[in-house]
Amino acid sequence: MTCKELVELITDYLEGTLPPSDRKRFREHLMVCPECRIYLVQMRRIVGALGRLTEEAIPEGTREDLLQAFRDWRRRPER
Numbered sequence: 056m057t058c059k060e061l062v063e064l065i066t067d068y069l070e071g072t073l074p075p076s077d078r079k080r081f082r083e084h085l086m087v088c089p090e091c092r093i094y095l096v097q098m099r100r101i102v103g104a105l106g107r108l109t110e111e112a113i114p115e116g117t118r119e120d121l122l123q124a125f126r127d128w129r130r131r132p133e134r
């Protein structure tokens with residue numbers, strides 16, 4: 056798995072909807088890639104913070120916007 060793949064699968068991973076085979080590859084990449092481990096921690100924090108807000112406190116589309124913003128942020132240092 057590449058960093059780009061991991062970023063694309065991270066929301067599925069956090070939501071627990073990633074198939075077991077991808078989950079295994081996801082974890083294997085985390086073991087060899089400190090950058091993605093940091094990224095995962097930051098994503099967990101954001102998803103966790105959003106989960107604590109009530110639905111009416113989250114404007115339409117905000118969650119997706121935030122997740123998209125983080126995907127874009129991670130894509131910048133392409134390798």
Ligand SMILES: [Zn+2]
Pocket residue numbers: 057058061084088090091
């Ligand atoms: Zn990585």
